[in-house]
Amino acid sequence: MQYHNITKDDMLNGEGLRVVLWVAGCSHACPGCHNPVTWDAKGGLEFDEAARQELFAQLDHSYINGITYSGGDPLYAGNREAIAGLAREIRAKYPDKTQWLYTGYQWEEIKGERAVPFLDVVVDGRYIEAQKDSLLPWRGSRNQKVIDVQKSLKAGETICRE
Template structure:
C-alpha cells in the first residue's frame, strides 16, 4: 500500500481529534475531487513500519479519538488487504479508539467485507459535485452517508450516525 500523508490533530475528517491516513489509489475519479493527486495507486510513499509507528504514536495520545482512513480510497482493490491488516491491528492495540473510513463505494456493496468488523463510522458514496453542500458534517455531497457500522451490521441495513 502507498500513501500521500499522515495528518495529526485533524478535526475535519471525523469526530474528535484524529490521525488521518491518506492512502493512494482510487478508481472513482469523482469530478472536482478535493484530492485527485491521490488517485494514482503508484503515487505517494510506500506505507512501511516507520509510517505505521508514526500512526501508533499518535493513537497512543489520550486526546486522540481515533484514526480516519481516507485518500484516494481505502477500499480501492489494491488497498483492501493492507487496510484490513492495519485496522485489525489498531483495534487490537487501541480498542478505545474509533476507526472512520471514507470510500466512494456504497454500504450495500461493501457491508460484507471483513474490514467492516473494525470500522466504527463509514462515510460512503462518491462525491457528486451536483450535490455539493458545504453545510454538511463530515461529507462533501448530500448523496454521501455517515453510517454507524456496528449498528448497521447488527440490523442488516445502513443506519445513519446521528449528526
C-alpha cells in the same frame, strides 16, 4: 499499499481529534474531488514500518479520539488487504479509539469487506459536485451517507448517524 500523508491532530475528518491516513489509489475519479493527487495507486510513499509506527505514535496519545482512513480510497482494490490488517491491529491495540473510513463505494457494495467489522463509521458514496453541500457534517455531497457500522451490522440494515 502506498500513502500520501499522515495528518496529525485533525478535526475535519471525523469526530474529535484524529489522525488521518491518506492512502493512494482511487478508481472513482469523481469530478470536483478535493484530493485528485491521491488517485494514482503508485503515487506517494510506501506504507512501511516507519509509517505504521508514526500512526501508532499518534494513537498512543490519550487526546487522540481515533483514526480516519481517507485518500484516494482506502477500499481501492489494491488497498483492501492492508487496510483490513491495519484496522484489525488498531482495534486490538486501541479498543477505545474510533475508526472512520471514507470510500466512494456504496455501503451495500462493501459491507462484507474484511475491514468493516473493525470500523465505527463509514462515509460512503462518490462525491457528486452537483450535490455539494458545505453545511453537511462529515461529507461533501448530499448523496453520501455517514453510516454507524456497528449498529448497521447488528441490525442487518443501514443505520445512518446524525
